Amino acid sequence: MTQEGLNLIEVLNDLDPSILSYQEWVNVGMALKYEGYTALDWDSWSRSDTRYHDGECFKKWDTFNGNGTPVKGGTIVQLAKDYGAFAPVSNGRSSGHELSWNSQINDDYRIVDRDWVEGKEIREPTTWNPIQQLITYLQTLFDATENVGYVTKTYDMTTDDGLVLHKPTKGNWDRTAGKLIEELQKYDDIGLVLGDYNPEAGAWIRFNPLDGKDVKNDNVTAYKYALVESDNMDIAKQNAILRELELPIATLTHSGGKSLHAIVKIDAADYTEYKQRVEYVYNICKKNGFTIDTQNRNPSRLSRMPGVMRNGKKQFLIDTNIGKHDYNEWFEWIEDLNDDLPEPEKLSDTWDDMPDLAPELIKGVLRQGHKMLIAGASKAGKSFALIEMSIAIAEGMQWLGFECVQGRVLYVNLELDRPSCLHRFKDVYNGLGIDKPKNLDNIDIWNLRSKALPMDKLAPKLIRRAQKRNYSAVIIDPIYKVLTGDENSAEQMAHFTNQFDKVATELGASVIYCHHHSKGSQGGKKSMDRASGSGVFARDPDAIIDLVELDLTDDLLDEQKKQAHISIIESCIKATNNDYFYQKVTLEDKNSIAAMENHAEIAIPLHQRIEMNKQRKEASKAVDNQSAWRIDGTLREFAKMDEVNVWFKYPVHIVDNTGVLADIELDDGLPYKKPKKSPQNGGEKEGGKKSNTEKIDNAMAMLDDGVQPILLEDLKAFFTDKKGKGPSEKTIRRWIKEGSHYHVDNCQIKKNGD
Template identity: 65%
Template sequence: MKKVNRTVRRKYDISRKRKLVKRLEIKVDLIALLEYIDPTFLDYQEWVNVGMALKHEGYTADDWDDWSKRDGGRYSPGECFKKWTTFEGNGVTGATITQMAKENGWEPKRRKEDHELDWNDEITGNDDYVVIDKNWIEGMEIREPTNWNPVRELTTYLETLFEASESVGYVVSTWQNDEGKFLPTKGNWDRTAGELIQALNQSDGDIGAVLGDYNPEAGAWIRFNPLDGKGVKNENVTEYKYALVESDTMDLEKQNAILRELELPIAALVYSGKKSIHAIVKINAANYEEYRKRVDYLYNVCKKNGLNIDNQNRNPSRLSRMPGVERNGKKQFLIDTNIGKSSWEEWHDWIEDVNDDLPDPESLTEFWDNMPELAPPLIEGVLRQGHKMLMAGPSKAGKSFALIELSIAIAEGMRWLGWKCTQGKVLYVNLELDRPSCLHRFKDVYQALGWQPNNLSNIDIWNLRGKSVPMDKLAPKLIRRAAKKNYIAIIIDPIYKVLTGDENSADQMAHFTNQFDKVCTELGSSVIYCHHHSKGSQGNKKSMDRASGSGVFARDPDALIDLVELELTDALMQQEENKVVCDIYKKAIEQHNFDYLDEHVSQDDLLSAVSMEAHAKRAIPEQLPNVQQVVKEAMNKVRIRSAWRVEGTLREYPKFDPVNMWFSYPVHLVDEVGSLKDIEPEGEAPPWKKNFSKKKSAEERKKERNEALETAFEACSIDEKITLTAIAEYMGVSEKTVRNRIKDHGGFWIDDGEIGRK
């Protein structure tokens, strides 16, 4: 026995009284939740995390120590108290214990149907996986065998659960604790089922001669999964065939009835000789992780159907009651074998089919004269509230700025790209920009639009750069935070940061986009997100075929807004520069010498930059240097802006006419005068123009290669490690090509197939 260091213990005792006061304020009793967590089932780090969580929430080292004693094989007296003093500021909270308990069958009590979602709540109905009405289930009698044959009981059990060559663990020896309760020892594990069956058949009915004599007050135990013959821990289990379902708080006949009504794939049903039935359920998991998931699912279904099961029986190496022996005057016997569904797969499919959670068909006649109201518009003529919209476009189209513009338009009740927006609260989920950059962009866009920020309280921003998770994990967290905010729109930018699965796989992308449906349904708000175009020319494609990946992206949303770049001619750009210059000179003359403008400037002069500059020299010579500086800055801004055509595919509204616009950093401006209406999108130029297109310089080609590499790196960053293979697959090139581009780029390192930024 190790002695607890007195200094450590004294420090602990001083802080204990303070912690007890804090503990009175704790809403969830974590000690009760620990009943659902078996320390023998945890690895070292998980065990330490429980201690950290208890300390963070104001519990004591005694609480952690008492719980740790349940792992008799690893428990070391005094170890909890020594580690306790080192737990400071580790960031592990009570949510860790809550999650562990939930994974082991605990469910939070629901006070009201409209309760605020907890971090660990699942987005499912309360009736999921309910197969039977527990209030109407009738008990089913258990009959003790009339011709008691212990050897037959045990051999039938062994033949049902094991192959002849598989090692079996069993216990006949016991010890008594301080309360006088008989507990099993580790027992035996070095004999195969075939060896035991053969010895039992030759024992002349004396199983004690084969297994050793057992204490008739205590009974005997057996492990239901095969072992490797070297021990009895989880790591000694060779195949994860079965799990134990047991309830010792219910009427035996009701237990029997529920187990059968649930059609559980039971290999053996054993009476324990006291107050419970042991159901050995077929799991047939490929590995330990799958075993844990299947047992979680099994226990969840049992609990929802009224079976109060013991959560401590999850271990694959767990002991169960051995049939063929007596326990305090009562027999432990086989009630039945191979009942219910034939396999885990068959039972799982049956449970899922019974609980498909689909609505019943409706007759149109019931609603013909009383149609339900349509959802009100969010963007008039484009999108209804509670529906989904995708914005697709190439890199540098300013998609993020367009979505920020949309956020502001909804918050202020203004127009977006010419469409009127309903005013309301909006959540902008920022996955790409660092927090300061994102906040500055909102202010820059407000100022560039010239709008007053009268309704800033309508805009919430959730900055998740560096913290994003796959969409199926993000959706419940988003719903929890947004449940009572009354958002009419949630904008997620961009989705490649939360993308799960292969974007070219229709079924995987259907699962991904279903997460947006969950958000819409749970919150009643619209979900708006953006995605990038596929590679190559887009002008000759339909709008719904331009988005990268599976066609699910374009066909799933209720509205698809697509941006395609327009090829600007030199003549048009000169015309735009001329307009801007003329307008600046006109406003300057109006401000400083209005009479001159009225007397000397003709209508033709108003359309000529050269003429207007000459008039400015004569009319406002003192202000001319400042005005010329303004002209220079405006011309530079014109030269760097790009032109775009907005097309769409709508489910709820008629198709709209294409909208032409300029992207003049940081905002998009609709082309009200029609300068862009005759400009062709990229890829739609006639063949003779394509054949004589300007050849790109080496510097331009290098820039494109570097940008493609940057895009691929960002897209693959959703994984913990960014690998050479992943980058190559994303770009559609060989790994050798990627290596060469990384070397040429100079901003990345590569080590043993892993890639990172320098």
């Protein structure tokens, strides 16, 4: 018994010794001896092989003395698995179950069950036309201009048992297929064209074209075919298995002995690809019980020539062009048969016992093990938002107003150098007001700047490293670093995003990644249509979170500065003279910068007021540097989410709970529409569309009286309707910049060149 509790004799009972190579058979003997079995066990099992010689097992057994890397029982188990014969046995009992007629056999690449396949008989042709046999063979395998190697001469070799073998010489290689066919048709005699052959030995032919110089592998000019042959299987079963495997066989020839010679289409570009494809063919055959003579691998190998006699038997062509059309078609067919896709299931089977839904990782937005895309324009702070999410999950807190379930996070950093990334995490922690984090161990960072691989290569490496870490989320930032293929190709992007599925499925973790917006204005688009590239990015994720910038008005920014200044003055008065603040500062004063400044002059010493004013200047700068964003999303698993408005105040996003951002409308990218026909706009009809240049030029023509300078506020008033709606000063500046004939000089609008 092996350490695994397997009875190797039981395993060998399911393994046919005749399908093994000589070395594999020897390995079985060495493994049996290592595991404590006897030479009689090996001998008894080997007797069913036609190659068996009495006493050979016992002679070999005495030579197995072991070495530094002994052959163990696992070798026998692996051979049984490779040849599709292994069913685990423990303590002499099967650990499996009885199969019904509807049971599925899950054995990779096993298409044919050798034990159940019915042999397909082959009979020698009654009408024997050797010349036509050989001509058909040549026409099937070769172009007329390709040189053909063939052998009709032999030499004798005597074995240790006194058996005389007829071995082929190097033969000939100096004529093309076209020339041989021409001469065969002319002389109607194989011996006259190719040379007389020994009828006891037969004749051979090389199935790949040669350069006319020699018959080595280096002389092969095209790697078209490979030889598939077995010497120890029933001929009828060989025929049946070869056909059931749908191998792309160009010619199938009876050797005149105990094997068929299948010349299989390989069509490799070079020798490296030839070896890979031949190994694949041989492995598929091996998996399906067709024992390969592995000595036939090389491309210059000889095969049996049809149209000649061999020891009283015909070497004849059985068929041509059977199975799949070519190697690629056959390869796709094999792979399709062995996909890992689940079978369809009946809804009725689960109707009363529904599976549990995956738990929510981000409440109302994303489930564990699902995928999420965060899309946004440049400067939206997408990376900061992802770091904020990492922290929110690690600490079990809110992210942009959404509750997160605590868990472990792997943050895959593809863009920042390691120090910058680590500092950014600390900056965001501090920006969120968390000076002493409690759950830093919940965040792992994989720094891959300058080391990123295409996602299909990165995914298995990521899975291997993360397999035992029990991550709730894997965050990949950004994906352009690992993007494979054209982002506008649906097919290529589907292959790319499938890698996220693999990561999510293998790890049971949510996969979250970010991508940039397409060019142009995004306000008129749905959130799922804003990401750049193929629509796959809109359809693939289970959740899309999208950030669109809000166009801040000057009034709103002024109000932000006002509130910031009042807050700073208030804090300074309280810190200096708390009693004064509560006795003298009224509610009305708290809404006026001038009133608060008056109180500051009374309550705060001069040197402290100087420091306070520095803070006010920094606050004004921070307001100018901040941006505002509207977050909306498309969710597959949940009801539509409410829009969330946030400020991005480096380095964090802060949810706007005041409502000041709620009324800002997104720029839809369309030219601004004047509400109605009016004298002021020169009679433009409602809904008329003009370019930004035309709009500015027309407005300037109306406003320019040749005396007073035209200011930005004049243009803003011109485009504002009676309800107070119109473009912001920032938008007007953009219109001017986008190609008008004017420029802004200290809030004055001047003609270019002035």
